[in-house]
Amino acid sequence: MSVESAKSRLEQLLGPRLKFSRAELEQHGQNESIFPVTPPDAVAYPAGSDEVAAIVEICSAEACPIIAWGAGTSLEGHALAFQGGITVDMSLMNKVLELNEDDLNVVVQPGITRKQLEAELRHSGLFFPIDPGADATLGGMAATRASGTTAVRYGTLRDNVLALEVVLAGGKTIRTGTRARKSSAGYDLTALFVGSEGTLGIITELTLRLYAQPEAISAATCAFADVASCVDAVIEIIQLGLPVARLELMDTAMMRGLNRWDKSLDLAEQPHLFMEFHGSDSAVREHSKTAGEIVSDHGGSEFSWATKMEDRNRLWKARHDAYYAAKAMRPDCRVLTTDACVPISQLATAIMETVEDIEASPLEGPIVGHVGDGNFHTALLIDPESADEVAAAKQIQANINRRALRLGGTITGEHGVGIGKKSFMLQEHGNAWDIMSAIKRALDPENVLNPGKVVRLN
Amino acid sequence: MSVESAKSRLEQLLGPRLKFSRAELEQHGQNESIFPVTPPDAVAYPAGSDEVAAIVEICSAEACPIIAWGAGTSLEGHALAFQGGITVDMSLMNKVLELNEDDLNVVVQPGITRKQLEAELRHSGLFFPIDPGADATLGGMAATRASGTTAVRYGTLRDNVLALEVVLAGGKTIRTGTRARKSSAGYDLTALFVGSEGTLGIITELTLRLYAQPEAISAATCAFADVASCVDAVIEIIQLGLPVARLELMDTAMMRGLNRWDKSLDLAEQPHLFMEFHGSDSAVREHSKTAGEIVSDHGGSEFSWATKMEDRNRLWKARHDAYYAAKAMRPDCRVLTTDACVPISQLATAIMETVEDIEASPLEGPIVGHVGDGNFHTALLIDPESADEVAAAKQIQANINRRALRLGGTITGEHGVGIGKKSFMLQEHGNAWDIMSAIKRALDPENVLNPGKVVRLN
Numbered sequence: 001m002s003v004e005s006a007k008s009r010l011e012q013l014l015g016p017r018l019k020f021s022r023a024e025l026e027q028h029g030q031n032e033s034i035f036p037v038t039p040p041d042a043v044a045y046p047a048g049s050d051e052v053a054a055i056v057e058i059c060s061a062e063a064c065p066i067i068a069w070g071a072g073t074s075l076e077g078h079a080l081a082f083q084g085g086i087t088v089d090m091s092l093m094n095k096v097l098e099l100n101e102d103d104l105n106v107v108v109q110p111g112i113t114r115k116q117l118e119a120e121l122r123h124s125g126l127f128f129p130i131d132p133g134a135d136a137t138l139g140g141m142a143a144t145r146a147s148g149t150t151a152v153r154y155g156t157l158r159d160n161v162l163a164l165e166v167v168l169a170g171g172k173t174i175r176t177g178t179r180a181r182k183s184s185a186g187y188d189l190t191a192l193f194v195g196s197e198g199t200l201g202i203i204t205e206l207t208l209r210l211y212a213q214p215e216a217i218s219a220a221t222c223a224f225a226d227v228a229s230c231v232d233a234v235i236e237i238i239q240l241g242l243p244v245a246r247l248e249l250m251d252t253a254m255m256r257g258l259n260r261w262d263k264s265l266d267l268a269e270q271p272h273l274f275m276e277f278h279g280s281d282s283a284v285r286e287h288s289k290t291a292g293e294i295v296s297d298h299g300g301s302e303f304s305w306a307t308k309m310e311d312r313n314r315l316w317k318a319r320h321d322a323y324y325a326a327k328a329m330r331p332d333c334r335v336l337t338t339d340a341c342v343p344i345s346q347l348a349t350a351i352m353e354t355v356e357d358i359e360a361s362p363l364e365g366p367i368v369g370h371v372g373d374g375n376f377h378t379a380l381l382i383d384p385e386s387a388d389e390v391a392a393a394k395q396i397q398a399n400i401n402r403r404a405l406r407l408g409g410t411i412t413g414e415h416g417v418g419i420g421k422k423s424f425m426l427q428e429h430g431n432a433w434d435i436m437s438a439i440k441r442a443l444d445p446e447n448v449l450n451p452g453k454v455v456r457l458n
Numbered sequence: 459m460s461v462e463s464a465k466s467r468l469e470q471l472l473g474p475r476l477k478f479s480r481a482e483l484e485q486h487g488q489n490e491s492i493f494p495v496t497p498p499d500a501v502a503y504p505a506g507s508d509e510v511a512a513i514v515e516i517c518s519a520e521a522c523p524i525i526a527w528g529a530g531t532s533l534e535g536h537a538l539a540f541q542g543g544i545t546v547d548m549s550l551m552n553k554v555l556e557l558n559e560d561d562l563n564v565v566v567q568p569g570i571t572r573k574q575l576e577a578e579l580r581h582s583g584l585f586f587p588i589d590p591g592a593d594a595t596l597g598g599m600a601a602t603r604a605s606g607t608t609a610v611r612y613g614t615l616r617d618n619v620l621a622l623e624v625v626l627a628g629g630k631t632i633r634t635g636t637r638a639r640k641s642s643a644g645y646d647l648t649a650l651f652v653g654s655e656g657t658l659g660i661i662t663e664l665t666l667r668l669y670a671q672p673e674a675i676s677a678a679t680c681a682f683a684d685v686a687s688c689v690d691a692v693i694e695i696i697q698l699g700l701p702v703a704r705l706e707l708m709d710t711a712m713m714r715g716l717n718r719w720d721k722s723l724d725l726a727e728q729p730h731l732f733m734e735f736h737g738s739d740s741a742v743r744e745h746s747k748t749a750g751e752i753v754s755d756h757g758g759s760e761f762s763w764a765t766k767m768e769d770r771n772r773l774w775k776a777r778h779d780a781y782y783a784a785k786a787m788r789p790d791c792r793v794l795t796t797d798a799c800v801p802i803s804q805l806a807t808a809i810m811e812t813v814e815d816i817e818a819s820p821l822e823g824p825i826v827g828h829v830g831d832g833n834f835h836t837a838l839l840i841d842p843e844s845a846d847e848v849a850a851a852k853q854i855q856a857n858i859n860r861r862a863l864r865l866g867g868t869i870t871g872e873h874g875v876g877i878g879k880k881s882f883m884l885q886e887h888g889n890a891w892d893i894m895s896a897i898k899r900a901l902d903p904e905n906v907l908n909p910g911k912v913v914r915l916n
Contacts, residue, residue: 178863408637
């Protein structure tokens with residue numbers, strides 16, 4: 001029973017689709033965070049669900065850790081092989097299996113990325129709304145309960161997965177959920193696996209909700225004198241129940257970064273809201289008019305409209321690239337990204353106190369946020385060789401997390417726990433964290449599935 | 459270790475709030491289903507979360523079953539004491555603890571009913587949308603993952619509970635979730651307890667999402683020549699993505715029952731859609747115009763409008779009373795209610811084959827449905843003394859459930875499993891049902907929490 005023995009059995013199963021080259025291992029030890037490169041012992045490329053089940057069966061028997069790998073864009077070290085083992089790269093399992101246009105759903109393999117799915121749906125008149133910044137895989141997005149700019153209207157991955165196929169520790173495959181839009185047939189296993197970060201099972205198929213393309217889409221930007229008035233406008237828009245489809249904040253530092261990243265943008269280097277409205281022509285007109293009045297009440301500028309699809313796409317591409325734009329602001333830096341999410345009434349406090357923290361530190365930390373959800377990120381730009389900077393960033397992160405909890409919120413709105421936020425789980429959940437551990441023990445008693453992440457096992 | 463010993467310890471704890479009278483026990487053995495009266499050994503009336511924890515601690519130590527009781531309106535025997543034990547009646551725990559108007563949420567105790575909550579929110583400009591037919595408690599609604607007429611727009615209880623306080627087997631209390639609108643901080647325990655029917659823990663507090671009252675609300679009814687064209691109109695409305703707030707079907711038998719139940723209604727005794735639109739004035743106008751065109755394409759009548767609040771309330775009260783209206787159609791009958799939910803493209807097949815089954819049987823079975831979700835109910839009216847009628851109803855139910863699964867749906871859209879649908883769980887979930895059992899064993903190893911429901915334990 002060993003990783004070595006697992007490797008030789010997996011090689012029999014997969015032949016050249018089990019890889020050991022140093023480049024391959026290092027590539028699967030990289031991540032978008034401040035963790036060091038942590039390569040696995042081997043990388044498996046399964047061609048289908050059955051092979052995933054066979055891999056998990058072998059690794060379970062050999063007590064060899066198994067880590068699912070999507071696009072490698074997660075921010076908390078979710079997919080790093082801290083205890084060694086086999087990384088299961090889902091890139092060959094990237095097909096749309098079934099598009100049910102009449103039922104507004106689609107069945108996909110976990111390795112398909114959100115941009116691939118977007119391309120597949122282009123001519124259907126339907127779309128899948130969830131859009132994290134990175135071009136993540138749908139399996140990875142489900143595993144971290146991801147969201148993005150549209151959650152304020154369409155919810156998160158939690159609200160948009162109807163059903164899953166999951167391979168459990170030991171290698172058995174189950175199906176959770178159905179293609180019906182709701183069910184009360186027992187425990188909500190779909191919701192349990194969504195957000196479990198590969199620690200309870202490996203997702204091998206997803207049935208996703210789709211939406212009819214709205215008749216009209218309008219995007220607008222507007223600038224504010226300061227972050228506080230920007231946030232106040234957001235709070236009023238949400239409290240009014242205005243059905244915005246996107247409501248994003250960028251602070252001055254972030255706007256500077258975006259202008260540098262995409263020189264065609266050329267927006268004022270002041271705090272901004274990027275907004276989008278979906279609906280019928282008249283609804284979009286009406287909602288954007290109301291939003292414009294609120295913005296104006298808070299001293300915001302006139303809306304600058306992006307009505308043409310190419311302008312809209314450029315705008316949102318810039319927003320999606322915010323992480324990379326921030327990273328590009330300082331050569332060779334690493335980024336520690338925070339992800340607090342608070343009740344909307346506490347958003348101004350949460351952001352303003354964070355701004356004070358950053359200003360009092362030696363670091364740059366542009367702020368962006370899905371503020372309609374009460375969720376915001378700071379991208380703390382650090383020289384990873386500087387112990388002082390790393391310590392300063394970790395202090396700011398700890399302050400942000402503690403503040404989010406004090407204000408009735410959560411340490412992570414959409415990035416997940418991985419290894420990076422584990423030390424805050426007890427503060428957020430208290431003894432409920434033990435219940436997560438109990439579930440982990442029940443479903444994966446040998447702790448082979450992404451060990452060391454999310455839960456603590458004594 | 460015994461029920462008797464639990465009773466005497468609970469009497470010390472609760473004094474006169476532990477009740478044993480025959481009337482009390484029988485009342486808590488009643489249910490809205492075809493199950494016989496099944497009284498518990500005693501009924502406890504806790505005054506707060508701490509008392510619930512103390513009750514559960516005592517009962518756990520004494521291996522005495524514990525069954526949470528809301529309004530006693532569940533339809534599958536969820537709250538019946540088939541193995542005896544203590545029923546925990548939540549009626550004293552019916553307060554609004556905290557109304558956070560700015561954050562659009564409210565913290566309530568589990569014993570508050572949906573109509574009590576509605577009354578409490580009346581002057582806030584906010585509302586909680588979920589509305590099962592019965593005036594159920596919010597604790598009960600969460601425990602069964604209930605929904606109602608508005609799920610097509612606002613989702614189910616699953617989508618509208620932000621956080622819970624739960625007492626676990628053994629008596630420990632945990633908190634799941636926060637007041638933030640989203641989180642990816644580990645396993646979604648809130649979603650796990652919602653729909654667990656009191657088998658994993660007792661819900662003692664709920665944080666619910668609220669919504670701003672829409673600027674305009676319009677309700678309309680329209681009649682169709684037959685159920686098939688009615689369903690076809692529904693399918694087209696949903697596939698178009700039209701944001702209806704309610705979309706309800708009643709067949710001819712149900713309309714007859716409703717007219718008899720509320721003589722002021724006086725609607726044509728033909729299949730009907732009851733619809734509602736929420737939004738701005740112009741959005742409501744626009745959406746109802748589009749819906750009217752679709753209805754007309756399928757041979758439906760002109761809309762009959764209920765724009766005044768009192769007319770609307772009468773209309774929806776009648777719809778909510780459909781179960782009681784159906785029951786009143788046959789003196790002294792009991793009702794076996796089915797609850798299939800299918801993908802929208804399969805709704806016509808599911809309903810038409812059900813109509814054939816009912817017509818071929820000796821039973822009356824009015825049909826109502828939250829058809830926008832693909833969910834419909836048949837209320838099979840039976841003489842509980844007639845073995846033939848009971849057998850005929852169970853046969854129809856079994857056909858409906860098997861058909862729902864064949865069509866890619868679920869045996870229960872919103873009523874839950876209880877004891878009534880347990881025999882279909884293996885068919886719906888296959889080996890995923892074992893995972894539910896594994897979770898039950900992990901969280902309630904002594905099986906004291908609502909034993910015998912939802913899962914099987916070998």
